Amino acid sequence: LLFQFDPDNTGYISTEKFRSLLQRHGSELDPHKLEVLLALADSNSEGRICYQDFVNLMSNKRSNSFRQAILQGNRRLCSKALLEETGLSLSQRLIRHVAYETLPREIDRKWYYDSYTCCPPPWFMITITIVAFFLYNGVVLDRFVLQVTHPLYLKNALLYHPQLRAQAWRYLTYIFMHAGIEHLGLNVVLQLLVGVPLEMVHGAARISFVYVAGVVAGSLAVSVADMTAPVVGSSGGVYALVSAHLANIVMNWSGMKCQFKLLRMAVALVCMSFEFGRAVWLRFHPSAYPPCPHPSFMAHLGGVMVGITLGVIILRNYEQRLQDQTLWWIFLSIYVIFVLFAIFWNIFAYSLLDLKLPPPP
Secondary structure (H helix, E strand, C coil): CHHHHCCCCCCEEEHHHHHHHHHHHHHHCCHHHHHHHHHHHHHCCCCEEEHHHHHHHHCCCCCHHHHHHHHHCHHHCCCCCHHHCCCCCHHHHHHHHHHHHHCCCHHHHHHHHHHCCCCCCCHHHHHHHHHHHHHHHHHHCCCCCECCCCCCCCCCCCCECHHHCCCCCHHHHHHHCCECHHHHHHHHHHHHHHHHHHHHHHHHHHHHHHHHHHHHHHHHHHHHHCCCCCECCCHHHHHHHHHHHHHHHHHCCCCCCCCCHHHHHHHHHHHHHHHHHHHHHHHHCCCCCCCCCCCCCHHHHHHHHHHHHHHHHHHHCCCCCHHHCHHHHHHHHHHHHHHHHHHHHHHHHHHHCCCCCCCCC
């Protein structure tokens, strides 16, 4: 094929030959991918197309060629919207619904709709929800949730406790414990309703990175700003995902076509505010096990900060290389600096400040 359309081995195909190729084999392509290819042909003013760009597009690689087609070839992308297509099966309608819930541009929705195969499924969010929350609490502890008044609340190897901060796994495993059924319920609902569609679109690698980064930032924020308090719950990771999603909707408000988006944002903010307000109230409520205080609420704020920085960049660049994004590197550097600062803070500040920490559980 390369020799036929590029006999001089220049690495380029003329626009005329490219169009003839599309006319000859266009019926074999997905209609939405054909739109992108035609947009790429229209957007090129030099009369030739890079063969590698063509290969990237055909192999579903979202490279500069794809961005070029979107930015300069929009006049070709004016056919029937994905929302207007009829005769779709239940699974196809679900995929289309997810596309409109999470992606602001029509061509992104079409590309996602054509390329999504549910393989792999959104395993990360489902696994972290079912296994982490229900299997551990239900099977190991014989309880689905531990109230802060339960005698086993502090006596487990999972939650973060300031006296046991040298046990590094606690900065992650604290998400497996929750302070009350309402705490668990709100986190599970937000995690599934927001996290699963986001993972379907952006993949497990990106969403798990945002989630875990929010979890780590949450526990480290507590160790820096609320040094005498323990931490439980997955709010750091959940708030990172939800805040990134809400910020993405706000930044792309005109392009988001999800139904009742204003009402949905209001409901999400009310739920988050209720859960955060409950955490603040609980933190300053008299403890059932003095002198150890109730869990801190700073993990929520750590998750939000991750969501509106790293999370927004990840969700904004659907299937594009983050390594090419300047803001990605800036926010990633800030996050790494914060983690390193918090590690040194945990090593030196507790002894230098001569804090009176609660006794170990």
